[in-house]
Amino acid sequence: MTDNSATAPERVATHRTVLMCRPNHFTVSYRINPWMHPDVPTDTSLAVRQWETLYAKYLELGFDVELIDGIDGLPDMVYAANGGYVLDGVAYGAKFQYPERQPEGPAYMEWFAANGFTVAEPVSTNEGEGDFLLVGDTIYAGTGFRSDTASHDELRKLYDREVVTLKLVDPAFYHLDTAFAVLDSNGGPGSVAFLPKAFDAASLGILDERFPDAIHVNDVDAAVLGLNSFSDGKNVIIAQRATDFERQLTERGFAPHGVDLSELLLGGGGVKCCTLELRR
Numbered sequence: 709m710t711d712n713s714a715t716a717p718e719r720v721a722t723h724r725t726v727l728m729c730r731p732n733h734f735t736v737s738y739r740i741n742p743w744m745h746p747d748v749p750t751d752t753s754l755a756v757r758q759w760e761t762l763y764a765k766y767l768e769l770g771f772d773v774e775l776i777d778g779i780d781g782l783p784d785m786v787y788a789a790n791g792g793y794v795l796d797g798v799a800y801g802a803k804f805q806y807p808e809r810q811p812e813g814p815a816y817m818e819w820f821a822a823n824g825f826t827v828a829e830p831v832s833t834n835e836g837e838g839d840f841l842l843v844g845d846t847i848y849a850g851t852g853f854r855s856d857t858a859s860h861d862e863l864r865k866l867y868d869r870e871v872v873t874l875k876l877v878d879p880a881f882y883h884l885d886t887a888f889a890v891l892d893s894n895g896g897p898g899s900v901a902f903l904p905k906a907f908d909a910a911s912l913g914i915l916d917e918r919f920p921d922a923i924h925v926n927d928v929d930a931a932v933l934g935l936n937s938f939s940d941g942k943n944v945i946i947a948q949r950a951t952d953f954e955r956q957l958t959e960r961g962f963a964p965h966g967v968d969l970s971e972l973l974l975g976g977g978g979v980k981c982c983t984l985e986l987r988r
């Protein structure tokens with residue numbers, strides 16, 4: 709193994725506040741992405757135990773973790789990233805594409821309002837931080853499967869930030885956060901990781917130009933949703949099985965922490981999907 713500790717940049721962890729939802733009502737009862745197979749049984753108590761390891765990891769890293777109660781009949785509510793997008797104390801609500809998840813939008817908006825956020829009601833279809841990721845002062849916004857580009861215009865009006873549209877083309881990577889990971893939210897040429905084949909040519913051109921030193925993950929790691937990770941700038945919580953991504957992170961001076969969320973992968977989500985960052 710090569711020791712890059714002399715050349716890798718010094719990584720700095722910054723404090724994070726996140727919202728999570730314990731998967732007490734998790735199961736796979738419908739199919740809205742290729743990962744979901746309603747005929748394959750799920751184990752809700754195992755999902756809860758695995759989720760608890762992620763929750764404990766965040767607490768161990770000193771994060772503030774806030775919780776929203778899950779609702780019976782909304783099995784995907786555990787994927788809190790889709791519950792909205794929160795920046796500058798303003799929570800832009802989600803408007804889900806599929807009817808099965810639509811009641812989650814108001815449930816999350818109610819939580820935001822009750823917890824001191826200004827709520828912006830969405831007009832266009834959007835699935836929150838699942839498709840919107842902040843790098844530096846730019847919001848990268850996914851489209852192609854879930855969020856409509858009209859929601860990107862709403863983001864532009866709401867937040868005084870550049871919004872860059874990225875088009876997803878592989879149905880297995882249907883939310884931006886399944887194909888793109890923010891490693892250092894301050895930005896920089898190597899501040900992200902992504903899966904090149906998940907984007908159309910124009911979007912890939914933008915990513916290559918803006919992030920020439922990005923980590924590219926391989927198909928094996930992408931297939932366990934390795935990119936669906938959460939970083940505080942130094943510690944990167946990733947799928948335990950994404951071993952090559954783990955190696956690349958270590959080489960670049962990050963501290964990867966593997967967790968096993970195999971049960972939640974049956975719904976098509978991982979670490980990041982279970983995490984909504986709250987920026988007050």
Ligand code: ARG
Pocket residue numbers: 740741744784787789790809837838839883885886975976977978980981982
């Ligand atoms: N079953 C959920 C759906 O298809 C999974 C959502 C995963 N969330 C995410 N942020 N990628 O909507």
